[in-house]
Amino acid sequence: xxxxxxxxxxxxxxxxxxxxxxxxEPGRGTRLDPWLANYADRTHGMKASEIxxxxxVANRPEVVSLAGGMPFxxxxxxxxxxxxxxxxxxxxxxxxxxxxxxxxEEALREQILDVMALEGIRAxxxxxxxxxxxxxxxxxxxxxxxxxxxxxxxxxxxxxxxLGVFRAYQADVVHVEMDDAGLVPEALEQALSRLGxxxxxxxLLYTVPNFHNPAGVTLALERRxxxxxxxxxxxxxxxxxxxxxxxGFDGDPLPALHSYDPEAVVYLGSFSKTFAPGYRVGWALAPxxxxxxxxxxxxxxxxxxxxxxxxxxxxxxxxxxWRGQIKSFxxxxxxxxxxxxxxxxxxxxxxxxxxxxxxxxTWVTLPAGLDAQAMLPRAVTGLVAYVPGTxxxxxxxxxxxxxxxxxxxxxxxxxxxxxxxxxxxxxxHDLVRMFGTGAATQVVRGTQAPSPNQx
Amino acid sequence: xxxxxxxxxxxxxxxxxxxxxxxxEPGRGTRLDPWLANYADRTHGMKASEIxxxxxVANRPEVVSLAGGMPFxxxxxxxxxxxxxxxxxxxxxxxxxxxxxxxxEEALREQILDVMALEGIRAxxxxxxxxxxxxxxxxxxxxxxxxxxxxxxxxxxxxxxxLGVFRAYQADVVHVEMDDAGLVPEALEQALSRLGxxxxxxxLLYTVPNFHNPAGVTLALERRxxxxxxxxxxxxxxxxxxxxxxxGFDGDPLPALHSYDPEAVVYLGSFSKTFAPGYRVGWALAPxxxxxxxxxxxxxxxxxxxxxxxxxxxxxxxxxxWRGQIKSFxxxxxxxxxxxxxxxxxxxxxxxxxxxxxxxxTWVTLPAGLDAQAMLPRAVTGLVAYVPGTxxxxxxxxxxxxxxxxxxxxxxxxxxxxxxxxxxxxxxHDLVRMFGTGAATQVVRGTQAPSPNQx
Numbered sequence: 001x002x003x004x005x006x007x008x009x010x011x012x013x014x015x016x017x018x019x020x021x022x023x024x025e026p027g028r029g030t031r032l033d034p035w036l037a038n039y040a041d042r043t044h045g046m047k048a049s050e051i052x053x054x055x056x057v058a059n060r061p062e063v064v065s066l067a068g069g070m071p072f073x074x075x076x077x078x079x080x081x082x083x084x085x086x087x088x089x090x091x092x093x094x095x096x097x098x099x100x101x102x103x104x105e106e107a108l109r110e111q112i113l114d115v116m117a118l119e120g121i122r123a124x125x126x127x128x129x130x131x132x133x134x135x136x137x138x139x140x141x142x143x144x145x146x147x148x149x150x151x152x153x154x155x156x157x158x159x160x161x162x163l164g165v166f167r168a169y170q171a172d173v174v175h176v177e178m179d180d181a182g183l184v185p186e187a188l189e190q191a192l193s194r195l196g197x198x199x200x201x202x203x204l205l206y207t208v209p210n211f212h213n214p215a216g217v218t219l220a221l222e223r224r225x226x227x228x229x230x231x232x233x234x235x236x237x238x239x240x241x242x243x244x245x246x247x248g249f250d251g252d253p254l255p256a257l258h259s260y261d262p263e264a265v266v267y268l269g270s271f272s273k274t275f276a277p278g279y280r281v282g283w284a285l286a287p288x289x290x291x292x293x294x295x296x297x298x299x300x301x302x303x304x305x306x307x308x309x310x311x312x313x314x315x316x317x318x319x320x321x322w323r324g325q326i327k328s329f330x331x332x333x334x335x336x337x338x339x340x341x342x343x344x345x346x347x348x349x350x351x352x353x354x355x356x357x358x359x360x361x362t363w364v365t366l367p368a369g370l371d372a373q374a375m376l377p378r379a380v381t382g383l384v385a386y387v388p389g390t391x392x393x394x395x396x397x398x399x400x401x402x403x404x405x406x407x408x409x410x411x412x413x414x415x416x417x418x419x420x421x422x423x424x425x426x427x428x429h430d431l432v433r434m435f436g437t438g439a440a441t442q443v444v445r446g447t448q449a450p451s452p453n454q455x
Numbered sequence: 456x457x458x459x460x461x462x463x464x465x466x467x468x469x470x471x472x473x474x475x476x477x478x479x480e481p482g483r484g485t486r487l488d489p490w491l492a493n494y495a496d497r498t499h500g501m502k503a504s505e506i507x508x509x510x511x512v513a514n515r516p517e518v519v520s521l522a523g524g525m526p527f528x529x530x531x532x533x534x535x536x537x538x539x540x541x542x543x544x545x546x547x548x549x550x551x552x553x554x555x556x557x558x559x560e561e562a563l564r565e566q567i568l569d570v571m572a573l574e575g576i577r578a579x580x581x582x583x584x585x586x587x588x589x590x591x592x593x594x595x596x597x598x599x600x601x602x603x604x605x606x607x608x609x610x611x612x613x614x615x616x617x618l619g620v621f622r623a624y625q626a627d628v629v630h631v632e633m634d635d636a637g638l639v640p641e642a643l644e645q646a647l648s649r650l651g652x653x654x655x656x657x658x659l660l661y662t663v664p665n666f667h668n669p670a671g672v673t674l675a676l677e678r679r680x681x682x683x684x685x686x687x688x689x690x691x692x693x694x695x696x697x698x699x700x701x702x703g704f705d706g707d708p709l710p711a712l713h714s715y716d717p718e719a720v721v722y723l724g725s726f727s728k729t730f731a732p733g734y735r736v737g738w739a740l741a742p743x744x745x746x747x748x749x750x751x752x753x754x755x756x757x758x759x760x761x762x763x764x765x766x767x768x769x770x771x772x773x774x775x776x777w778r779g780q781i782k783s784f785x786x787x788x789x790x791x792x793x794x795x796x797x798x799x800x801x802x803x804x805x806x807x808x809x810x811x812x813x814x815x816x817t818w819v820t821l822p823a824g825l826d827a828q829a830m831l832p833r834a835v836t837g838l839v840a841y842v843p844g845t846x847x848x849x850x851x852x853x854x855x856x857x858x859x860x861x862x863x864x865x866x867x868x869x870x871x872x873x874x875x876x877x878x879x880x881x882x883x884h885d886l887v888r889m890f891g892t893g894a895a896t897q898v899v900r901g902t903q904a905p906s907p908n909q910x
Contacts (some may be wrong), residue, residue, distance in 0.1 A: 081552075
């Protein structure tokens with residue numbers, strides 16, 4: 001999709017600048033809506049991301065995007081997959097193109113057990129539900145547990161897509177402190193005690209234990225059983241979201257939270273990062289009674305997951321070296337992580353960042369006084385994109401942070417992107433030092449039509 | 456999947472009888488649920504269909520299933536589709552296997568306009584949202600419009616999958632009378648006036664205008680503009696669900712409700728019946744502001760629809776004779792409809808039924824005193840399955856009805872299935888005539904272990 005982004009910046013640059021300025025203006029293009037009075041209350045929490053319009057610009061090939069979480073697929077054996085798929089359709093087409101069961105194909109659920117065994121999970125295929133990406137599993141778990149006003153605990157920061165789901169179900173997200181070793185057990189204990197004393201109903205602890213999105217950190221081994229025990233003791237189900245767990249750069253995967261107490265945890269997995277997101281296949285592993293409700297909720301939402309997608313992945317798992325493919329992805333992403341960290345050290349010494357041991361992201365803390373969200377239009381004009389930290393909090397925190405992803409661009413593009421980013425950050429930093437906090441923000445917000453030479 | 460159902464009944468018959476009896480017993484296999492106190496209120500409306508366990512039995516090859524809505528796929532050019540798919544993956548694999556946009560692929564949305572043009576719809580591709588089957592579109596529309604306690608109007612009877620969605624969002628479904636010409640405009644007007652006078656908030660009119668599931672009837676041409684006008688005048692959005700519209704047996708499709716007032720209608724379409732359900736691709740066409748919210752809701756629910764599925768269908772539409780394929784499906788289903796109606800006339804003269812001019816289903820009214828739900832275990836023991844009418848009402852009506860589908864079994868199997876069904880119905884009818892209403896039901900409910908010779 002963004003293959004062309006390897007090209008050098010081209011003469012469309014002034015257009016990017018103008019488009020970025022226009023995208024940064026809110027409220028444009030709204031039409032009259034005759035159904036405005038009829039929407040459900042829950043839609044008030046659904047709003048387009050403020051940075052959405054900007055990303056349409058950021059996807060242009062001349063922009064280095066350090067924003068997206070698209071996996072690098074060029075390494076897949078596409079010819080082999082094409083041939084397997086042809087065979088599948090020729091030999092079992094009438095099954096692959098038919099409706100399937102709401103829970104998902106038994107054969108695939110058995111194979112999912114093999115994948116999860118790599119993280120110490122022992123389970124039965126009857127407790128697995130196949131979903132339309134693990135995003136749908138997030139939606140379904142929230143649907144069956146969360147009433148409006150219920151509390152969901154999440155790390156600070158947390159995955160933007162999960163925060164969107166919690167908002168759509170009118171949950172109240174309370175963030176819990178995390179550090180370089182992940183979620184802090186003492187902070188969790190305190191939050192639960194405080195909320196309990198306030199009489200709040202806490203339904204879920206949502207956590208990404210491995211190679212956190214966006215924070216890039218991993219929950220330490222010794223903290224894992226403690227987190228599970230604390231949540232269970234307070235009657236709160238753990239929602240363990242683990243799309244990146246097999247993409248560690250050093251050593252074996254850590255045991256899943258699920259492995260410590262299968263009755264206390266709903267585990268979410270995905271083929272999007274270890275194989276390919278285009279099939280939209282993820283899964284939930286849940287305590288049996290929860291699993292039964294997840295299937296009912298999924299049947300109501302989509303009838304059944306795609307048989308074609310499920311059988312394609314099942315065929316891939318049974319005939320290709322999927323473990324070898326994951327190893328090769330790890331090498332690619334490790335090299336890109338190293339390029340990212342090296343470039344940051346070289347060009348952005350005024351900032352700090354986390355050192356991810358796997359996954360797709362690093363979390364950057366800007367020098368005091370800088371506002372990553374306000375700076376984004378200028379960055380896009382400077383032909384580099386990132387996600388501002390505010391996207392990853394439910395409560396407006398995160399202005400001095402940004403998420404940088406190293407999964408998709410080549411190491412050369414990463415170097416170039418960080419170099420461009422450093423120019424923007426350092427310019428802003430100079431303004432702040434000269435005029436004080438907020439000056440840079442105001443200057444950028446006043447920039448309606450950047451001149452071409454800013455690029 | 457059920458290819459083997461062409462086989463004659465085999466010696467496993469006694470097992471079917473025992474399994475049917477066991478499946479008819481409620482409450483078996485329940486385990487203790489440590490999270491029982493934590494579920495959301497909306498889960499109280501989510502329950503497994505009472506007939507679900509029975510259908511596991513009904514799917515055995517020796518049972519003629521007149522229950523399911525699986526399309527007949529053996530007529531598809533599978534080798535051709537296999538080759539196209541191989542080419543797609545070889546040439547555009549890195550796009551097909553990547554994330555896509557939440558709204559769906561522009562190229563496919565353009566092609567969807569061509570499909571809808573056959574029913575008189577003129578629209579812009581920007582107002583189309585691609586969904587994971589049209590079931591997901593049903594879920595999303597309900598999600599953005601329905602608060603708990605809001606009213607949704609639906610035909611009596613109505614599609615079981617839609618009723619499940621409305622229940623999951625805690626809507627109050629109010630049925631509106633339909634006759635052989637579809638939804639009755641006067642009944643709609645009365646219902647809306649009455650509900651308005653009661654101060655109820657009516658959010659949606661859900662309707663399946665063509666070849667209704669389960670009723671088999673079609674909304675008359677002259678009623679179409681009236682239905683749209685009445686709903687709009689009362690401030691109620693029309694939700695037009697049209698999976699079967701192109702599968703008419705006589706003449707051209709009727710104009711969609713959407714064609715009369717695009718601002719008053721959300722139209723749902725699907726490739727599941729005109730091509731194949733295994734991709735899970737459907738769509739919604741909505742007024743622009745509604746469409747914007749549908750995309751946000753869909754991104755929250757699944758991030759994006761499957762690119763692999765979308766590009767597979769897009770390729771099929773652009774390179775295969777999809778109009779010719781639909782014609783060939785029509786011929787197949789017309790022949791099966793004729794087999795169904797002929798068999799009913801021959802074997803079940805005591806019942807009445809609708810005469811569908813397209814689609815998959817006929818709606819049977821049993822002789823007075825018979826209870827289709829209570830009779831189902833005996834029917835399955837007699838190696839034939841159907842869906843009892845109660846599944847299609849939100850309020851417990853429909854006991855004297857059953858839905859028979861003619862889409863999947865061959866004409867020979869349909870004849871055999873109706874013959875078996877007639878044996879069961881006529882036996883029950885004899886009991887009712889001898890012992891009065893309710894007698895048959897009690898006899899069946901007391902049958903815990905049918906003897907093999909009942910089959």
